[in-house]
Amino acid sequence: MNRKEFLSDCGKMGMAGVALSLFPWLESCTEKAKQEVHGEKARIGIIGTGSRGVFHIKNLLQLQQAEVVALCDNYRPHLDDAAQYYPKAKLYEDYRQLLDDKNVQGVIIATPLYLHGRMTIDAMNAGKSVFCEKSMAFTLDEALEVYNRRKELGSVLFIGQQRLFDPKYVKAMSMIHEGVIGDVVGVRNYWYRNNDWRREVPSPELERHINWRLYREYSRGLMTELACHQLQNGSWAMGMLPEKVMGSGSLIHWNKVDKRDVYDCVTAIFTYPNGVNMTFESIISNKHFGMGEQILGSKGTIDLVTGMHYTDEPMPKGSGMHQLVEQIERGVMSNSVFAGTSWAAETGSTAPGMPIMPNVKVVTGESSVGAEADGSKELVDAFLHAVITGKQPEKVLEESYYATQFALLADKAMHENAILTLEDKYRVPYVPLGSR
Amino acid sequence: MQFQFSDKNPHHPVTYASFFSMHTRIELVATGFTEEKGRELAQSIEAEVKAMEHRFNRFDDTSPMSVVNMRATNEAVTVDDELFMALELCEAFRRGTGGYFDVATASAATDEGYAVSYLLDPKKHTVKFTHQGVSLDLGGFAKGFALEQVCRRVREAGAENALINFGNSSVAAIGHHPYGECWSVGVEHTKVKGTMAREIKLNNGAMSVSGRNSDGVYHIVNPITGGLVAGDELVIVEGRSALVCEVLSTALYAAPRAQRSVIMKQYEGYTATELYCREGGSCEIRTIDCNK
Known part of the structure; x- marks a missing residue:
């Protein structure tokens, strides 16, 4: 684009x-x-x-x-x-x-x-x-x-x-701040892959140089390489920063094939001052669910990855009852085709969603290099x-700064087996989205 | 709630309202009200249906229905007049349909099969389960029951003509279309979306449709076998009472074809048809003949 x-x-x-x-x-x-x-x-x-x-x-x-x-x-x-x-x-x-x-x-x-x-x-x-x-x-x-x-x-x-800079995220955040999905009550992020996350090494002495992502001496693993992208979502959507962070990480699969020491399986929970939780989970030995980023609201859900909006009170498809209003307004009568068996959307999870904008580009998150149309x-x-x-755009750095800090804080929480808060000395002025 | 009022046609000002309850969308079209009266009626209907949803909802831990499900295995549970009446009606429908309508469908199977699962005491207004594992689900009853109550309220409000739609599968009419002698409701072809497979003419009557849901998924349980009913036809019932139509269409769809005529003999004044939709768009309509 x-x-x-x-x-x-x-x-x-x-x-x-x-x-x-x-x-x-x-x-x-x-x-x-x-x-x-x-x-x-x-x-x-x-x-x-x-x-x-x-x-x-x-x-x-x-x-x-x-x-x-x-x-x-x-x-x-x-x-x-x-x-x-x-x-x-x-x-x-x-x-x-x-x-x-x-x-x-x-x-x-x-x-x-x-x-x-x-x-x-x-x-x-x-x-x-x-x-x-x-x-x-x-x-x-x-x-x-x-x-x-x-x-x-x-x-x-x-x-x-x-x-x-991804249009579907920009549109989604606008909708969330307009109240389209009601109060934000949860944020879910996950990123699953099934690959060893390795680059080819021409000679053994280059292992740590080329596969630096796998070693804590150079990397903070899944939190800084993947979570960092998704942790912005909660702050964007709610206009506030997490209050406390907890998490758990382990090496469960890929340590059987090499000597890496960064986790290949992590889960972190970020709790905001209003009590809402944002989760991040990543496993790189199963890819069934791929990548997901969902803002859950009291009236509906926005799936940021697919650019879809799901309402908790969906309308049945193509009800003909509205046609009756138009018929009566125009003084005519004809049949209205709407009757049938029970409307299928008995639960929110099976209800059809609506794209939030035309031509949504969906990124799978499978590539560890980058993707087309992801901003x-x-x-x-x-x-x-x-x-x-020579002009620095407003707010862009603060969003990135806090994404990094909370990715690092979650990594710390996992290694210290502790619930952590971001110390005051690390807090820089943050103007939340929508409050400008 | 979505509310719309139009007086573009001064002879027949029209009110439209829709809201979500009982896991589906409920819609009302009515003529002859002022905007204020129409809104007032729509709001009162929404409040009544939502209150009913709460009372009958077995998934709501605080509902009277949940209290029954939690306690009636070990003791006779006293219930209020409305819930008792509903359970009495359900029991009458269970007997009247040869067991093919049964609110105890969700219960665990027993060695004795799915016979009587609960006992009602009319003097004490209590309900007691006959064995462990029974659970009552009024889901298949509540929509029809609520639709009856909505029709009563709309009539009492003085509607000239109205059509009420509960999730497309149950529709009730008061009076007729202002420009016709009935309300004409098209039943959608299951294979060709947006195409009418059958026209139902309603005038102070109701209709109900049962079959796979609109996504083609089998979802109705056979109370006798406990398995999902795998019929590809639609069963359509027409008649005076929205509640009877709702119950009958469900029971007939669950029942074997040979049993359907037997059930229909119990319900004078109601007509039932089977509708078979084919890929090419054609349909076959078979009346379930109660004289067989």
Whole structure:
């Protein structure tokens, strides 16, 4: 989806104008903002050209404002692969050398989690605008350090939380804040896969370098790689942050085939100040239920992944009783076909839902690299706009910051077998969606 | 509640209301009311049906029906007049349908089969189960019973003409369409959606349809065998009482074909038909003949 299609979808949703007060970070998607950067290019350096880095490169190739001028990776095969897409880009094996390159205005960091915080701060210190993949940092302290440093420098900083730019999430959150599903009474997130989460390793000494996701020395596993995306949902929907977090994690399957030490099975519960719970569950040795994100309301449910709205009081399909009203208004009579056996939707779970917008793109969550039409391209496009204008969109960083902090806090709760709250020192100003 | 009032036709101002109760959508179309009277009537109907839903709902732990299910195995439970009357009617229908309508269908099977599962004492207004594992479910009775009460309330409010629809499977008429001699209700073809398989003309009468549900799922239990009834036909019953139509259509659908005529002999003034819909859109209608 390009910017024009995104805007078109926004228009179809009836939220042009309305959306910006609720979602200020979408301002770069407006026609006015597009004119602001017309003909200009953002000169970008990519740090980390593995699978996710190349995913971004493929998106950048389709974006008018993008000019990739530098590539960096300390694993030469990945760097050479990426260079095929941008043959004129300068190649670096040390990211600090890329940061010294004055031609680079902004960087996209797609490296292992343990490097995110350090690289982001170094890049901001070097005067670059930064897009860093989620999660924002490896520890609670490091995330705060990144946040505070950005504030001091006034840098542009985006984190790879692409749902912020996915039209169906934007539409769904608008509907939730309009009260379409009543009071939010629960948030369910799950992400199931059945694969070993491994990348091919050409030589054994590269195991931890390439499969960094599997080792706690570099990664926080499923919480920072998957949950971080979904934990935004509760805060978006309810306009508040969780009060306490508990969880349980285990290695139950894939430790039989390798020496990984991150959990392959996790469940976490986040309780909000109003008592509502948000859950996250991930198992990577069964994929039957795939990926799910559901906002449960007192009047209905919105399934964010499929873009469907289910009401708890569904109407029977095609009742002809309304036709009778029209007949009487017009002074005519004919038969109305509506009688039949019991209406099937005896329970909410079997009632048909309604798409929340036309042409909903459904992402399965099966790919561990990225997916088409999941908001990633729009997010990078917005970053390019910010690189050129130097303007940091409102609220976008705080949403990402708290997604990271609560993913890390849940991971901590699992390892400490404790119910935890986010300490005050980690709390930064948070303006909830819809209260602007 | 969804409420609509239209006086575009000044001769016949029309009220439409719909609400959700008893796991289905209930709709009313009535002529001759002012907007205020129409709204008042619709609200009172909704309140009455929802109160009835609570009283008869076995899944609501606080309902009188649940109290009976929880305690009547070990003691005779006293119930209020309305619930006792409902249970008496259910017992009369059980006998009148040869056991093919039975509110004890949800009960666990016993060595003796599914014979009498509960005893009513008219003097004390009590109900007592005959064995362990009995559970009463008024779901198949409550819609028809509620539809009767709604018709009474609409008549008392002074409706000229009205049509009331309980989830498409039970429909009751008061008077007739303002531009005809009856209300014409089309029964939808089960294989060709939106197409009429049969027209039912109602004038101060009711109809009920039983069969697979609208998603094609078998859902009616045979009280004699305890298994799901796997008939592909629809059974349509027409007659004066919405409650009798509802009960009869369920019982006839559950009963073997040979038994259906026998049951119909008990219900003078009611007509029943079997409707077989075919893939190509054609239909076959067979009357269940009570003289056989």
